[in-house]
Amino acid sequence: MLTNLILILVVLSNLKLLASSRLGAAIRVVAAQGVALGLLPILAHREPLAAHALLLAAGTITLKGVVFPWLLLRAIREVHVAREVEPFVGYSASLGAGVLILGISFWMCTRLPMPASIASSWLAPVALFSIFVGLFLIAARKRAISQVLGFLVLENGVYTFGVGVTSRTPLIVEIGVLLDVFVAVFIMGITIFHIQREFDHTAAAPAGEGKD
Amino acid sequence: MTLLLAALALLLGGGMIVLATSRPHRDCSWLAAGVVVVAAIVGGIPAVQVLAGGTVSTLHWPWAVPFGQFALGLDPLSAWFLLPTLLLSALAAIDGADYRKSGPEPRSLGPVWFFYCLLVLSMVLVVLARNAVLFLFAWELMAVASYFLVTVEHERPEVRQAGWIYLAATQVGTAFLLALFLLLARQTGSMDFTVWAARGIPTGGWAAVLFVLAAIGLGTKAGFMPLHSWLPEAHPAAPSHVSALMSGVMIKTGIYGLLRFLTFTRTPPLWWGWTFIGIGMTSGVLGVLWALAQHDLKRLLAYHSIENIGIIALGMGVGMLGWSTGSAPLMVLGFGGALLHVLNHSLFKGLLFLAAGAVLQQTDEHDLDHLGGLLRRMPWTGTAFLIGAAAICGLPPLNGFISEFLIFLGALRGAALAPGAVAVSLLAVVAGLGLIGGLAVACFTKAFGVVFLGTPRSESARTAAEVGPAMIGPMLILAAACILIGLLAPWAVGTLPRVLTNLTGLPTAAIHGGLAGAVGPLLAVVAASAVLLVILGLLVLWRRRLLSRQVMATGTTWGCGYAQPTPRMQYTASSFAQPLLSWTSAVLGGRRQLTAPNGYFPAAASLHTQTPDPLHPDLYRPALDRVGAGLARQRWLQPAAVQLCILYIALALLALLIWKFG
Numbered sequence: 001m002l003t004n005l006i007l008i009l010v011v012l013s014n015l016k017l018l019a020s021s022r023l024g025a026a027i028r029v030v031a032a033q034g035v036a037l038g039l040l041p042i043l044a045h046r047e048p049l050a051a052h053a054l055l056l057a058a059g060t061i062t063l064k065g066v067v068f069p070w071l072l073l074r075a076i077r078e079v080h081v082a083r084e085v086e087p088f089v090g091y092s093a094s095l096g097a098g099v100l101i102l103g104i105s106f107w108m109c110t111r112l113p114m115p116a117s118i119a120s121s122w123l124a125p126v127a128l129f130s131i132f133v134g135l136f137l138i139a140a141r142k143r144a145i146s147q148v149l150g151f152l153v154l155e156n157g158v159y160t161f162g163v164g165v166t167s168r169t170p171l172i173v174e175i176g177v178l179l180d181v182f183v184a185v186f187i188m189g190i191t192i193f194h195i196q197r198e199f200d201h202t203a204a205a206p207a208g209e210g211k212d
Numbered sequence: 213m214t215l216l217l218a219a220l221a222l223l224l225g226g227g228m229i230v231l232a233t234s235r236p237h238r239d240c241s242w243l244a245a246g247v248v249v250v251a252a253i254v255g256g257i258p259a260v261q262v263l264a265g266g267t268v269s270t271l272h273w274p275w276a277v278p279f280g281q282f283a284l285g286l287d288p289l290s291a292w293f294l295l296p297t298l299l300l301s302a303l304a305a306i307d308g309a310d311y312r313k314s315g316p317e318p319r320s321l322g323p324v325w326f327f328y329c330l331l332v333l334s335m336v337l338v339v340l341a342r343n344a345v346l347f348l349f350a351w352e353l354m355a356v357a358s359y360f361l362v363t364v365e366h367e368r369p370e371v372r373q374a375g376w377i378y379l380a381a382t383q384v385g386t387a388f389l390l391a392l393f394l395l396l397a398r399q400t401g402s403m404d405f406t407v408w409a410a411r412g413i414p415t416g417g418w419a420a421v422l423f424v425l426a427a428i429g430l431g432t433k434a435g436f437m438p439l440h441s442w443l444p445e446a447h448p449a450a451p452s453h454v455s456a457l458m459s460g461v462m463i464k465t466g467i468y469g470l471l472r473f474l475t476f477t478r479t480p481p482l483w484w485g486w487t488f489i490g491i492g493m494t495s496g497v498l499g500v501l502w503a504l505a506q507h508d509l510k511r512l513l514a515y516h517s518i519e520n521i522g523i524i525a526l527g528m529g530v531g532m533l534g535w536s537t538g539s540a541p542l543m544v545l546g547f548g549g550a551l552l553h554v555l556n557h558s559l560f561k562g563l564l565f566l567a568a569g570a571v572l573q574q575t576d577e578h579d580l581d582h583l584g585g586l587l588r589r590m591p592w593t594g595t596a597f598l599i600g601a602a603a604i605c606g607l608p609p610l611n612g613f614i615s616e617f618l619i620f621l622g623a624l625r626g627a628a629l630a631p632g633a634v635a636v637s638l639l640a641v642v643a644g645l646g647l648i649g650g651l652a653v654a655c656f657t658k659a660f661g662v663v664f665l666g667t668p669r670s671e672s673a674r675t676a677a678e679v680g681p682a683m684i685g686p687m688l689i690l691a692a693a694c695i696l697i698g699l700l701a702p703w704a705v706g707t708l709p710r711v712l713t714n715l716t717g718l719p720t721a722a723i724h725g726g727l728a729g730a731v732g733p734l735l736a737v738v739a740a741s742a743v744l745l746v747i748l749g750l751l752v753l754w755r756r757r758l759l760s761r762q763v764m765a766t767g768t769t770w771g772c773g774y775a776q777p778t779p780r781m782q783y784t785a786s787s788f789a790q791p792l793l794s795w796t797s798a799v800l801g802g803r804r805q806l807t808a809p810n811g812y813f814p815a816a817a818s819l820h821t822q823t824p825d826p827l828h829p830d831l832y833r834p835a836l837d838r839v840g841a842g843l844a845r846q847r848w849l850q851p852a853a854v855q856l857c858i859l860y861i862a863l864a865l866l867a868l869l870i871w872k873f874g
Contacts, residue, residue: 088855104866111873135862139855147855 002043007126009036010160011102014133014153018094023085023145027072030149030156034064037156041163059178060159068152068185076145086142094140098133105129123160130157148188155181213269216286216340219255219298220333222247227329231322244325245305248332252302255336259291259298263707270342270406279403280345284337288710289475292551293339293468296558297461301332303686304460307566308453310573310682324364324451331357331457338465344393344403351389351465355382358462361454362446374442374449381442385432389469392425396476408476419477423484426473427491434466436525437495440518441832444502444825447514448578452569455510459517460562464554467524471547471715474532482536482634488529489637493644496522500651501796504658504789505823508578509568512659513561516604519648520557524550526641527619533634534626535716542630543716544726545622548708551715553615556603556697560612563600563690567593570683571663574676580662580785582673587664589676594664596687601656603694606649609741611697614704614734620645621730651792658788667779699741701734786821793821 013033020026038061041053087094105128112124134154138147159177226247230240262268273282286294305328334357337350359382363375397403399418400411413419432439443463447455474480499518506512527550534542570593577583587594603610620642627638668674678684697704709723716723774781793800802823809817 104870108869108873132862132866135858135865139859139862141855 003040003120004122006036006040006043007120007122007160009033010126010130010156014130015095015098017137017149017153018098018133019091021084021087021091023076023143024073026085026146026149027069027076030152031065031069033153033156034068035061037159037163038064040160056163063178063182064152064156067182071185072145072148085146087140088142089140094136097136097140101132101136102129105132127157127161130154130160133157144188144191148185151184151188152181213258213271213284213286215254215258216284216336217271219251220336222251222254223329223333223336226251227326227333230329231326233322240321240325241309244329245309248305248329249302251332252298256295256298258286259294262286262288262291263295263710265710275343275346277345277349279397280349281343281404282346283342283404283406284340284346285342285406286340288714289468289471290339292711293461293464293554294336296464296555297332297335297339300457300460300558300562301335303689304453304457304562304566307456307569307683307686308451310680324361327357327360328454328457331361331454331462335462335465339468342405344397344405347405348386348390348393352386354462354465355379355386358454358458361458362450364451364454365449368449371449374445378442378446381432381439385429385439385466388425388429388432390429392422392429392473395422395425405472405476413477420481422473423477423480423487426470427487430466430469430473431491432466434463434470434525435495435518435521436491437498437518437522438831440495440499441825443518444506444511444514447517447565448508448510452510452565452572455513456562456565456569459514459565460558463517463521464558467521467528467550467554470528471551475715475717479538480532480536482533485529485532485534485536486637488525488532489641490529492522492524492526492529493640494522495519495525496644496648497651498799500648500655501793501800502823502825504651504655505793505800505802505821507580507785509571509580509583509659509663510565510578512580512655513564513568516564516652516655517557517561519652520553520561520604523616523619523645523648524553524557526550526645527553527615527622530619530622530626530638530641531716533630533638534622537630537634539626539630540718540722541726541729542622542626543718544712544723545618545625545730547715548705548712548727548730549615549618549622551708551711552618552704553612556611556615556694559690559693559697560600560603560610563596563687563694564604566683566687566690567597567600570679570687571676573683574679575670575672577670577672580659582670583663583668584666584670584673584779584782585664585668586673586676589668589673590664590678592678592684593687596684596691597664598660599691599694601660603698605652605656607653608737609695609698609745611694611701611704613737614698614701616645616649617734617737618705618730621733625729654789654792658785661783662785662788666782667777669779669782669784699738701738702731705730705734786819790819790821793823 010033013029013036016029017026020029038057041056041060089097102125105125109125109128114121114124131154134150134152134157137150137153139150141147141150155177162177226244230244230247233240233243258266258269268285268287270285271283275282308328331354334350334354338347338354341347341350359375359379362378363371365371366375393403395418396408396413399413400408402408413422427436428439432442435443443459447459450458496519499515499520499522503512503515503519506515527546527548529546531543531546531548531550534540534544534546570590571583571586572578574590575583575586599610603612606612606616623638623641623645627635627642629635630638668676705727708727709720712718712723713720793802800823802821804822805818805820807816807818
């Protein structure tokens with residue numbers, strides 16, 4: 001029951017992200033999504049709480065709920081970018097696309113063979129939805145920070161699938177993935193900062209340039 | 213095998229440490245050179261053991277790569293290539309310890325030495341690998357490491373250009389090699405060299421395809437004539453000790469690969485041998501002709517590498533013809549000469565590049581026509597260069613003569629015994645080798661004469677001084693090796709049988725029989741050389757005695773009795789080569805600008821010659837431009853923004869999912 005609640009939260013936060021126009025708000029939404037997903041390993045496992053699930057939850061919440069938002073908020077504060085996400089695709093159109101993706105994800109998962117031990121039948125569609133929303137955010141937003149957020153949402157989708165579907169994910173794999181993401185966000189943060197210093201803007205696609 | 217693994221680990225670990233430490237660059241260089249020397253000694257022990265008759269060792273480790281296995285093996289063929297690799301790596305490293313990076317400010321040499329260690333490591337892995345995936349891995353590691361070494365002085369635009377040409381050439385070669393390995397794997401169902409050697413390639417259509425793929429893929433690295441374009445670009449661009457290593461041993465990994473490929477085949481058809489003789493003749497003759505036309509010392513040496521690869525290819529061609537016609541002596545002498553020339557070339561070409569590097573470091577002059585009179589200023593370097601030059605020309609009693617002599621002997625014997633067409637092609641080999649040797653003598657007379665004799669043609673040549681002991685030492689060791697192999701020729705040839713057994717699979721008796729024919733003439737040559745040397749020594753002593761009671765005056769070299777000679781009256785590199793080049797200009801092409809002297813009191817006259825490699829501007833450039841233009845038309849596919857790239861990926865993913873589940 002609680003698992004489904006978290007999944008609903010994830011869907012709602014994804015939709016909110018698609019409609020959100022402020023960078024700061026978007027960062028906070030992703031952080032909230034990270035915290036919600038951090039609770040998932042504890043709830044998704046029916047057997048008594050294992051130490052590794054607790055550890056994983058703690059790690060996920062610390063990184064996604066505290067460290068990443070702090071890094072990203074600091075980045076936008078220091079870089080002085082305009083606080084708007086500057087979309088290629090408008091907010092209502094993005095929201096429409098989001099609903100369409102949600103539909104496709106649920107439809108697709110009716111045809112996906114699922115293991116019997118899965119915690120909730122919504123897990124796979126929500127995971128797929130997150131992945132596509134992440135890709136959509138990367139493709140449809142201009143700011144480099146938005147792309148970092150899109151990447152995080154995408155990773156959240158992969159994480160949801162991993163935690164929910166495989167009953168016993170090896171701790172080491174999860175920690176490894178977390179570390180990867182941490183390094184990626186870290187490097188992106190630094191790179192954004194440096195790109196801004198060199199070129200005075202962080203839009204990944206200045207109009208009409210960048211073809212090489 | 214444990215020692216070899218230790219050597220590999222030492223190179224990797226040492227390279228990492230050098231990269232990590234931010235020591236002042238002299239310490240860093242000496243540390244790295246020390247690592248390479250120790251690794252060479254540690255790795256050299258098993259190689260010598262195997263060549264001396266020790267057991268062939270192998271190693272199989274699982275490797276988490278699809279179809280890959282960390283399979284190493286040290287048989288005599290590998291050991292034969294391993295030994296010069298390690299020797300030259302160590303000596304070039306010692307020489308390079310004195311290397312200073314040119315450029316605006318002195319910078320850390322850590323990365324340079326890291327890639328040097330990596331290059332040595334990869335070359336060792338290439339000759340040891342017994343699995344196709346591991347071989348390709350090592351092959352690519354070698355390409356990448358050497359690319360970074362070629363572009364060490366990347367501030368200069370021509371160095372960056374040379375780096376790109378090299379990288380493109382080596383990647384093309386690898387593409388063919390990949391196709392070769394995939395086809396072999398498809399036919400045998402394995403990526404293991406031992407399986408390939410055991411099953412063998414069936415003769416016929418497929419074998420022809422495989423042979424062509426191998427000749428192109430491996431020949432690009434070796435520098436066979438139409439595929440050689442990268443050599444004259446990359447060698448002058450790289451630091452000299454790296455050129456020595458690349459020209460001395462790295463290009464030989466291509467030869468190693470071809471010989472290894474031959475161990476997979478059954479009796480080759482006649483046209484394989486003819487192909488190799490054709491390649492050898494083109495590379496040998498054209499290589500030396502272009503060398504003659506060059507004005508840059510290192511570019512000249514690079515063309516000589518092509519020439520010597522041509523000689524090796526001739527030896528292999530003779531050996532293959534022997535294989536096809538079932539003539540053991542032909543096979544033994546041809547392959548034996550080729551193998552010995554691989555070793556010899558690594559010695560004298562390494563020596564020549566190190567000497568050229570010494571000249572370059574002391575004068576900072578690439579152009580031959582700005583050098584001169586260096587023998588008095590740099591006596592050790594000059595003497596070492598002279599020995600190397602005599603060796604590369606194939607003059608007795610030096611080592612270059614011995615290997616060429618074996619090929620000569622094989623070709624002559626074969627020409628006498630073999631049937632029609634084969635005999636004609638073997639006679640062509642004899643003629644070709646003679647022509648190559650003669651032209652090489654002319655070329656090195658020019659190179660040595662212009663650089664080391666006469667009077668200096670520029671201020672930097674006038675003020676040049678001898679290099680330090682770290683650079684002289686390796687040159688003297690290599691020069692001594694050239695002389696020793698020449699004087700101990702009959703015994704040097706005695707090390708070949710195990711390698712030849714490994715390569716050809718002939719019974720030991722047949723190999724000894726084949727070589728026995730060469731030992732007699734070699735003994736005579738060595739004896740004659742020894743007598744010659746003794747006479748020479750006596751003449752020197754006599755001259756000294758005659759002169760000891762005389763007053764000696766020192767005059768300008770080639771002063772010709774003029775009252776006021778100037779260095780500009782000397783023969784230049786261009787004028788020395790001009791007669792030979794004018795005969796061959798039909799083949800060579802090239803541009804000349806002549807302002808002929810005019811009238812009774814001519815005021816100004818000048819001659820400029822330039823002989824660029826025609827393949828590059830005339831063949832590769834237009835072809836590549838056309839490919840580039842074709843690709844540019846597909847440009848609209850490439851998105852301008854990151855966002856569109858991601859969109860493509862997302863759409864492709866979505867389409868795939870819908871297609872699979874829809």
